[in-house]
Amino acid sequence: MHVITRRQFGALALGTVTCALAGLTGCTDSGTAAGSSATTTSRSDGNMLRVGVRSDIVGFGYLNDRTGKYYGLEIDIAQEMADRMGKSNVEFTTVTPDDRKEMLLDGKIDCIIACYSIADSRKENFDFSPAYYDDQVIAVVQNSSMFDSIDDMKGMTFGTMSGANAAPLLTNKFAEMGFSKEIKQVVKDDNSHVIFDTWTLLQYPTYQELSDALEEGTVDAMVLDGAIAKTYMNYKRSILPDFVVAEQSFGVATQKGSDLSAPVSDAIQAMLDDGTIETLIDKWD
Known part of the structure; x- marks a missing residue:
């Protein structure tokens, strides 16, 4: 069965060759704080490592x-990694699924350690360290919905975070398992509302808004990384049994060909x- 890439998903939905999902609006919260130092430092300062988290x-x-x-966990990894690289200071900057790629490409940060999954499409622009954490993309439902399996969810609405990989991964999964075959209507050109033949996709700018949509019943399931889901779980929610959208691993991303790529990979290894x-x-589990 044909697998839909992130770029192909955008093209299929919009009838263009542009990857619409890559430009979706994400959380715009940004700022700088530090466990080591919050002083803005130029790239020429060899003692400073600027990390997007x-x-x-x-x-x-x-x-x-x-x-x-x-x-x-990722803050501690960044601190230890920087120490092993001989960097005496670490500057942390908040990144989001919407802005992290551009911030690294523009040189505003030196690396990304932010639940950033290693993917072939991302390797076109970035180098990745060995994986430091293995995760799954899962679906979370309200217990009151009484959904016991994915088979119960035809005709339902699924929510994801815009700018993340969840939407194209979910689309691929549904195509591979025969759950869904085609898009019926693109309600919004940014792909934040797409109606498929057997399900509907809604995308949200922040994980908090996605979580709120699940609580309010606007979506029947939210699809996201298991690591991120932990923040939004409560006694009223469960992970949908026997349904994994995708396996993935998190790595440290640096600019492709950067002088930092090898030292970062060596430190993580x-x-x-x-x-x-x-x-x-174990400390943060």
Whole structure:
């Protein structure tokens, strides 16, 4: 069965060769804080590593507004990685699915450690370190919906975060399993509302809005990384059983061909080899 890439999904929906999903609006929250230093430093400062991280994912990258500091697995990985690279200071900057690619390409940050999955399409622009965390893209439903399997969900509405990979991955999954075959209507040109033959896709600018849509019943399931889902789980919600949209792994992204690519990969590999990353995962699990 033909697999739809991110670019092909946009082209199929809009009738163009432009990848619409890549330009969808994401969370626009951005800022700089630091566990080491919050001082803006130029790229020429060899002692500073500027790292793009998430500020809204508990256990991975979370910004405490009261302390002005970031906490989580990826924050600790960045600190340890920088130390092994001989960088005495780390500057953390919040990135989102909507702006992280451009921030790295524009040189506003040196690397991304932000639940950024390793994908062939992304390797066109970036180098990736060895994977430091394996994850799955899953579907979360309200317990009150009584959905026991994906087979119960034909005709239902699925929500994703705009700018993330979830929408094209979900589209591919449904095509591969014969759940869905075609798009019936593109309601909004930015692909934030697309009606398929057996399901509807809605995309939201932030994970909080996606979570709110699930609670309000605007969507019947939200599809997102398992790591991110932990932030929005509660006793009223469950992971849809026996349904994994995709397997994925997170890596550290640097500009393709960057002088930092090899040192970053070497540092992450060493942290994998000596058990440091496993220890950090256990710490934040």
